[in-house]
Amino acid sequence: MSQSDPQEIVLSAEIPIDPSDGDAFLQNSEIIGERFGKYLIVGELALGGMAEIFLAVQRGLEGVVKVVVLKRVLDQYSANPEFVRLFVEEARLAARLEHPNIVRTYEFGEVRGQYFTAMEYLPGEDLVKVLNKLVAAQKPMPHHIAAGIISQVCAGLHFAHQLTDTAGHPLNLVHRDVNPANIIVTYGGEVKIIDFGVAKTDANKTINNTIKGKIAYMSPEQLVARGVDARSDVFSTGIVLWELITRRPLFVRDTEAATVYALMNDPIPPPSRHRPDVPPELEAIVMRALSRTPADRYESAEEMGAALEAFLVGQPKYDGRVLARTMKEWFGSARAEAKRSISQARSLNRNISLVMKLRTDVKAELLEGLSGLASGSGEASSRFETEGRGSYRLAVFLPLLLLVGIAGALLYVFGSGAMSDAQSASEAQAQRAASLQLSSSPPGAVISIDGEPTGLRTPATLTGLAASEITVKLELPGYAAITERIELQPGETTSKELSLSAAAGRLLISELPDGAAIVVDGDEFVAGEAIVLPPGTHDVRVVVDGETVVEQQVETGGGDQRWSFDGDALVRVP
Numbered sequence: 001m002s003q004s005d006p007q008e009i010v011l012s013a014e015i016p017i018d019p020s021d022g023d024a025f026l027q028n029s030e031i032i033g034e035r036f037g038k039y040l041i042v043g044e045l046a047l048g049g050m051a052e053i054f055l056a057v058q059r060g061l062e063g064v065v066k067v068v069v070l071k072r073v074l075d076q077y078s079a080n081p082e083f084v085r086l087f088v089e090e091a092r093l094a095a096r097l098e099h100p101n102i103v104r105t106y107e108f109g110e111v112r113g114q115y116f117t118a119m120e121y122l123p124g125e126d127l128v129k130v131l132n133k134l135v136a137a138q139k140p141m142p143h144h145i146a147a148g149i150i151s152q153v154c155a156g157l158h159f160a161h162q163l164t165d166t167a168g169h170p171l172n173l174v175h176r177d178v179n180p181a182n183i184i185v186t187y188g189g190e191v192k193i194i195d196f197g198v199a200k201t202d203a204n205k206t207i208n209n210t211i212k213g214k215i216a217y218m219s220p221e222q223l224v225a226r227g228v229d230a231r232s233d234v235f236s237t238g239i240v241l242w243e244l245i246t247r248r249p250l251f252v253r254d255t256e257a258a259t260v261y262a263l264m265n266d267p268i269p270p271p272s273r274h275r276p277d278v279p280p281e282l283e284a285i286v287m288r289a290l291s292r293t294p295a296d297r298y299e300s301a302e303e304m305g306a307a308l309e310a311f312l313v314g315q316p317k318y319d320g321r322v323l324a325r326t327m328k329e330w331f332g333s334a335r336a337e338a339k340r341s342i343s344q345a346r347s348l349n350r351n352i353s354l355v356m357k358l359r360t361d362v363k364a365e366l367l368e369g370l371s372g373l374a375s376g377s378g379e380a381s382s383r384f385e386t387e388g389r390g391s392y393r394l395a396v397f398l399p400l401l402l403l404v405g406i407a408g409a410l411l412y413v414f415g416s417g418a419m420s421d422a423q424s425a426s427e428a429q430a431q432r433a434a435s436l437q438l439s440s441s442p443p444g445a446v447i448s449i450d451g452e453p454t455g456l457r458t459p460a461t462l463t464g465l466a467a468s469e470i471t472v473k474l475e476l477p478g479y480a481a482i483t484e485r486i487e488l489q490p491g492e493t494t495s496k497e498l499s500l501s502a503a504a505g506r507l508l509i510s511e512l513p514d515g516a517a518i519v520v521d522g523d524e525f526v527a528g529e530a531i532v533l534p535p536g537t538h539d540v541r542v543v544v545d546g547e548t549v550v551e552q553q554v555e556t557g558g559g560d561q562r563w564s565f566d567g568d569a570l571v572r573v574p
Helices: 022-028 081-095 127-137 143-161 230-246 256-265 280-289 301-312 320-331 333-343 348-356 360-371 394-404 406-414 416-432
Strands: 008-010 034-036 039-047 051-059 065-073 105-111 114-120 124-126 183-186 191-193 434-441 446-449 452-457 460-465 469-475 482-487 493-499 505-510 516-520 523-526 531-533 536-544 547-556 559-565 570-572
Touching: 039 065, 065 081, 081 105, 081 114, 124 127, 124 320, 127 183, 127 230, 127 320, 143 183, 143 191, 143 230, 143 280, 143 301, 143 320, 183 320, 230 280, 230 301, 280 301, 320 333, 333 446, 434 469, 446 460, 469 493, 482 493, 505 536, 505 547, 516 531, 547 559, 547 570
Parallel strands: 008 460, 434 493, 505 559
Antiparallel strands: 034 039, 039 051, 051 065, 065 114, 105 114, 124 183, 183 191, 434 460, 446 452, 446 469, 469 482, 505 531, 516 523, 516 536, 536 547, 559 570
């Protein structure tokens, strides 16, 4: 979705919450949720074939409220002893995977016959969302960012591959489902692997030995059910790296059979075929990881990670701060702050509501990703499939509920009477609510309402607003922020277009002789002073002992404009 496309969001009124009072929060919070043991479930994140995943909050010691992700076994599988045994084994294994690049597991337990695990909530986006964002924006992923992300994936995988039992014997753990949906990049610049649910050790067999994982990301030996080791995860990681570089699926085809054939037989094109600027060193790493014969690949994820780190030495700087800035650039600072606030249990009601209701563009991306954009030649879509299992994306919550039936879910949680009361209250509120159609010149400005970011850019339509006077703030890089009070009427839509002015810049002139003065557009300034000027052309004179030593016109824009005096003229400093 481009910046100029209209967007719509429904805002709910903020309900004050005091996170310091954990009991009061869980018992009396107006955040709608389901009590599940000591947790309050506030949103469904994903629904898989055997388990469902929720966003939840938990009251801890000293009234601390922690946000977690709950993975709960579906009812039909809770009665299956073999499945429960495997789920318990998975939970025990996950609890031991303490590594910065692997999602943390806090607890395993059972409530009313339903088994669950509680895991850390990751305030970020999975690589499916990242890839779809880049495709939609027609932007390539910088090579050093792709290499940096995958080097961290390799670090997490190597830790898992080297895990031993309490006697020190190798567990020979293999993830078996490395794919973009199972790699999260947080807004803090962390990279985390999730969903070791199909991981396999020598002592752990999946049910009926069936093939698990996402077919388009399997290694050839995994696909034909041969023995797999760490090099199988290396192959899958190589696929993800290839796709990050090229922004297109590698083996995905129109049918499952065609995907299997492509993975086993089709020539694997080098990334430079689709992106000519790929450095040869990076391409060599990708192609070695994608060798169909395990012996020709990297022996371990650690070896592949070391090769990527060596490549990064000659590239632009990569670290967590760089990745955090990049994520905010791709997804917006408002979305980043809302998700971080959720993870820190700050203003939960407001931020959960904000993130979950950023649904118009997310829903469009979801539908595009699922339908595909296949060409006449049968080439796979440049959009990446959005798969729910293992993905901790809050924004998918509402589209998923729409697919499974929000009415049934609410009836299950609250009962028919509560549903009827809530519906009546909602309808009454909707009749009183106001709407705002907001545009700007130029478009693409970030919108805040009463000091709170909405995550939207102009032009946008905001509905469900309280009928009152609100403060709207627009921000756009290179332009001065603008704030305006707008009166909204109940049940009416107010249209408003605001014009932004180019931001003022600062003129800084260095290397001036002692006693020099600067005259800009007739106004005198002291040498070394930062002179605030509107963008445009300005007449500048340098005066020494009452004599003009240089006079010229200078172009200024937003930000700092640095110039230097070389004795004869003013020279722009890059």
